[in-house]
Structure formats: C-alpha cells, structure tokens
Amino acid sequence: MTTTNEIADKIAADHGLTKSQGKTIVEAVFASIIAAATSGAETSIPGFGKFKVKDTPERDARNPATGAVIKVAAARKLGFTPAKAVKDSLNK
DSSP: OOOHHHHHHHHHHHHTOOHHHHHHHHHHHHHHHHHHHHTTOOEEETTTEEEEEEEEOOEEEEOTTTOOEEEEOOEEEEEEEEOHHHHHHHTO
C-alpha cells in the first residue's frame, strides 16, 4: 500500500524539494479534486483518469439478521475511471 506521505516523499526526491513541500503539493492536488467533486464537476487528469460524482437514489434494503426492510438514504459517491494508459500498464 502506498500512503500520501510515500507519494509526497517520491515527488520531493524526484524534483529536489523538501518532504514538506512534496506533502503540500500532494494535499493541494487532493483538495482540488475534492473541491471539484463537491461542486459536482468532473476532474479529468489526462493519462491517469477521471473522477466523477455519481448520485445514488434512496432505496430499500434488507437487514440480513432480522429480515426487516430499511431505507438506505440517497448519497453522492465519487467514482474513478482509469485512462486507457493506466489500464494498459495494469494488464501488461
């Protein structure tokens, strides 16, 4: 598993930055994606993929322990679709 700190360290090492500068960059990218998603906009990063907000409607579900029907509230979810280059590199 790769963490935010590991990504920041790699960026800092590759570009001659301090670790704190690398972390600031990574956090700024994530904050920008979150801000766009909050407003409902799609974020497209060419060569990497797209982040898109999906609305799921309210639905009925069943509690497996009791069998009771419950309502699951409507929600907004952030989906990711990888670019072709990413898919191709994963399937080599």
